[in-house]
Amino acid sequence: MAGRIVRWGVVLGLGGLWWWSVLRLALVPGAGVLEGAVAAGGWGLSLLPVHCVPKAKAKAKVRAWRGVAPSGTRGAVVRE
Incomplete structure (x- = not known):
């Protein structure tokens, strides 16, 4: 049970970080390389054939x- 809670916490945390970086890139004129790297990395992970x-x-x-x-x-x- 604790493993499931930790797993969901990690998934939600990383998902929130990814959305933060994407929204920051879209809405803030001075967004930097860090946000771009996080957004590109998250998008790249979605292309992995994990199934x-x-x-x-x-x-x-x-x-x-x-x-x-x-x-x-x-x-x-x-x-x-």
Whole structure:
């Protein structure tokens, strides 16, 4: 439970820092390099493929989503 609270605190803190830097870049004429680096870094992190899985696991999930029976079994998978 404590780990979840800490994780959410970090996520919200970093998200707030990112929004602060973006708004400061947009609204304050004298915004500096620090704000630009934080904004660019946060945007760059959003491009990382953090939800990648091995190809076999991905195919199994797609088959399960479509309701196709896994190979080696008889019958169809019924979605509720």
